[in-house]
Amino acid sequence: MHDPLSRHHRCQIPELFGRCIRGCFHGWVILSSNHPHNVMWSLWNPVTSKTIRLPPLVLKDGDFESIKQCCLSSPPSDPTSVLMLTRTKTPTIVFCRLDRKRKRLRWKEMTYAKQLRSITGDDGFLHCLTCCNGKVYALNSGGLIVIQVDIVVKDKEVVISLLAFGKLPLSFNNGCSTMKSFLRGFCNDLFHIKLGFDDEMAKTTPGVVYLYKLDVTNMIWEEMEDLKDAIFFLDLAHDCSVFYRDAIAQELGGYINILGEEGSKVIYSYDVKDKTISLSSMSYLEQSTRLSLWECCWLHGGDQGEIECGTDFKPADEIMEIPVRDDKVDINDTRNEETHILKIPPDVLRAILMEFCGCVEYLNFRATCKHFQLAAPIIRWSEETSLRRRSQIYSLNSPWLLVFDKHQGIITFTDPMFGDKYFIKTPQKLIGDLRIYCSRYGWLLLYKPNGPGEMFFFNPLTRDIHELPNAPYLDSLFFLAPPTSPNCMVAGLSASLPTNFFLYSLNWESWARYRMDFGDTTPHSFLFSTIFATRTFALNQGALNLISANDESDAFWNAVVAEAPRGSFAQYYLANCDEHLLLVVMDDELGENVEVLEMLFSTREWVKIDSIGRHMICISGTTCFCMEAKTPEMENKIYFPRLHSKCGNIVFYSLETRRYHTFNGRNIIQECLKDFIGTKYHVYPHAWIQPSWS
Numbered sequence: 001m002h003d004p005l006s007r008h009h010r011c012q013i014p015e016l017f018g019r020c021i022r023g024c025f026h027g028w029v030i031l032s033s034n035h036p037h038n039v040m041w042s043l044w045n046p047v048t049s050k051t052i053r054l055p056p057l058v059l060k061d062g063d064f065e066s067i068k069q070c071c072l073s074s075p076p077s078d079p080t081s082v083l084m085l086t087r088t089k090t091p092t093i094v095f096c097r098l099d100r101k102r103k104r105l106r107w108k109e110m111t112y113a114k115q116l117r118s119i120t121g122d123d124g125f126l127h128c129l130t131c132c133n134g135k136v137y138a139l140n141s142g143g144l145i146v147i148q149v150d151i152v153v154k155d156k157e158v159v160i161s162l163l164a165f166g167k168l169p170l171s172f173n174n175g176c177s178t179m180k181s182f183l184r185g186f187c188n189d190l191f192h193i194k195l196g197f198d199d200e201m202a203k204t205t206p207g208v209v210y211l212y213k214l215d216v217t218n219m220i221w222e223e224m225e226d227l228k229d230a231i232f233f234l235d236l237a238h239d240c241s242v243f244y245r246d247a248i249a250q251e252l253g254g255y256i257n258i259l260g261e262e263g264s265k266v267i268y269s270y271d272v273k274d275k276t277i278s279l280s281s282m283s284y285l286e287q288s289t290r291l292s293l294w295e296c297c298w299l300h301g302g303d304q305g306e307i308e309c310g311t312d313f314k315p316a317d318e319i320m321e322i323p324v325r326d327d328k329v330d331i332n333d334t335r336n337e338e339t340h341i342l343k344i345p346p347d348v349l350r351a352i353l354m355e356f357c358g359c360v361e362y363l364n365f366r367a368t369c370k371h372f373q374l375a376a377p378i379i380r381w382s383e384e385t386s387l388r389r390r391s392q393i394y395s396l397n398s399p400w401l402l403v404f405d406k407h408q409g410i411i412t413f414t415d416p417m418f419g420d421k422y423f424i425k426t427p428q429k430l431i432g433d434l435r436i437y438c439s440r441y442g443w444l445l446l447y448k449p450n451g452p453g454e455m456f457f458f459n460p461l462t463r464d465i466h467e468l469p470n471a472p473y474l475d476s477l478f479f480l481a482p483p484t485s486p487n488c489m490v491a492g493l494s495a496s497l498p499t500n501f502f503l504y505s506l507n508w509e510s511w512a513r514y515r516m517d518f519g520d521t522t523p524h525s526f527l528f529s530t531i532f533a534t535r536t537f538a539l540n541q542g543a544l545n546l547i548s549a550n551d552e553s554d555a556f557w558n559a560v561v562a563e564a565p566r567g568s569f570a571q572y573y574l575a576n577c578d579e580h581l582l583l584v585v586m587d588d589e590l591g592e593n594v595e596v597l598e599m600l601f602s603t604r605e606w607v608k609i610d611s612i613g614r615h616m617i618c619i620s621g622t623t624c625f626c627m628e629a630k631t632p633e634m635e636n637k638i639y640f641p642r643l644h645s646k647c648g649n650i651v652f653y654s655l656e657t658r659r660y661h662t663f664n665g666r667n668i669i670q671e672c673l674k675d676f677i678g679t680k681y682h683v684y685p686h687a688w689i690q691p692s693w694s
Helices: 113-120 293-301 346-356 359-367 370-375 385-389
Strands: 019-025 028-033 041-044 051-053 067-072 082-087 092-097 107-111 126-132 135-140 145-154 157-167 178-186 189-197 206-215 220-223 231-235 241-245 255-259 266-271 276-281 400-405 410-414 421-425 435-440 443-448 454-459 464-468 476-479 489-493 501-505 512-517 526-532 535-540 543-550 555-562 571-577 580-586 594-600 605-609 615-620 623-628 637-644 650-654 659-664 679-682 686-689
Touching: 019 067, 019 241, 028 067, 067 126, 082 126, 082 145, 082 157, 092 157, 113 135, 113 145, 113 157, 126 145, 126 189, 135 178, 178 241, 189 231, 206 255, 206 266, 359 370, 435 623, 435 686, 443 476, 526 571, 535 555, 535 571, 571 615, 580 615, 615 686, 623 686, 637 686
Parallel strands: 126 178, 231 255, 435 476, 512 555, 571 623, 615 637
Antiparallel strands: 019 028, 028 041, 041 051, 067 082, 082 092, 092 107, 126 135, 135 145, 145 157, 178 189, 189 206, 206 220, 231 241, 255 266, 266 276, 276 679, 400 410, 400 686, 410 421, 435 443, 443 454, 454 464, 476 489, 489 501, 501 512, 526 535, 535 543, 543 555, 571 580, 580 594, 594 605, 615 623, 637 650, 637 679, 650 659
């Protein structure tokens, strides 16, 4: 057994030998046989050790592999209790009534195809069956509608009917190509979890996570911002099971723990309050008969919650207040409420700050308290010559990791070396769901899904916003120059539209649409576009493509310059570095093997290099750029948008040690990681940004 605190336990439970745990309902564990598979079913109560054995299951088509999920409508002591099984290939429910008074229990099978079609308008299947407030609910295979599974027991007959209960809330996918919905009931509460996965870049790594709770009175789904001491468990490989505990040890509460697809030995733990996902390993996991914490927690105490029901954050107006304490000052002494520094005339104080502080130091000063915020007014940095004179200091020119928090309406900047965090208020126009398409030259290209879709250029340091004409939701977007340049051009690609290539220049009134000829290739998704030697290159599943205009027709074409060096299952990041075109390759989503390759155009081959010298590479989402490091300590390293799970500092990959490290000030912490286990990443929109004050 494994728990998220990396404790491992081994025990023997005779009742589980040769059986597979299929679910837990009302304190009872549902078991099925391994050999023969899914033929013998039983219910086991881990508290009383009682076992209810059901007759062998017989299916007319003999397809026992198609049995997917199960649900127990009520405790077996209820004479109307029914065990239901769903199938993946036929729209039927296999069920058995658990009436103790009956001498012989029987399995039956019914079709629900017509009932489901009348509700959803399409053919499909039921999944994610769950119990809530004495009723059974499920989702349709499209994952948009909640179905009530109504069970009526009359004498010896069981009548199962499907009723429309309500729609699920719409969630922004933030670029994730695959979205999965889950339903879980607990006492009188009904929960909905939605996970997003990016098949191109992250394979099975969760990209977005949403948690909703149904307000039964108003029939409205409300997004939850904190789970407190409760916890969820999702097993994507084991019948997509969902488990919930309303109270657990404090160090475990507040998470949605996700176990990946079959063969995965990684738990992804989503912190609902912090909006980050941390990775931990399951080194002792037995893949054939695996039991995870969410299954075993019922083995210790049973699912009793289903039987016996019984720090505010306020964002500041401009900069978040970060309280600091001077050990020489008694903070309880009201005579010291106004510090002596505020007695300096405002003009003199401002002149001192501008002469001796860089931009980040100035932000630090303003973030100390309300008094300092008033003493140091908001400044347009590009107009300050004193800051320009100090523009070579580390804090002004090094990249920062930027994160949008839509719930609190703030933008967080994290210093990759010192780990300091700086906060500013998100402009009202940008609060809400966002997708960061590209980060370059200190500007972000953002998409906001309002109606037809709004698009913006945004410089978070100067707070300048440039609106672009509305455009459809595109697979990828990049720009060739900052929006302050007359040469700024935005290009986008959609793999699903007939006119699939979009161009926009700042002096145009609307987007120009073109057709791109893909030849024999499939336009799965073009990512990490970059300009090299005045030519535009992009990645398509790891293959390097050259995008050019066709002089003979109103179309664009792409040519494959080089195939993917590690196949389509690896992760690739493209960037230009001075006169070199570089490709960062990770063989798997855990980042255990990282390589940097350089393109040799003479032979159209990728060649491995061991060092990038004085440069650093920053990777985040759909953005990857290479720049000269501003301090020697940051050279020859690759910076990922990941934090150490314990200390919270940014994790980087050293091309010298071939391991992952974090900084402690200017010093590298000697403790290293071989992969992303022990790190966490943001679910909110985030990107590396090169500071620009113009």
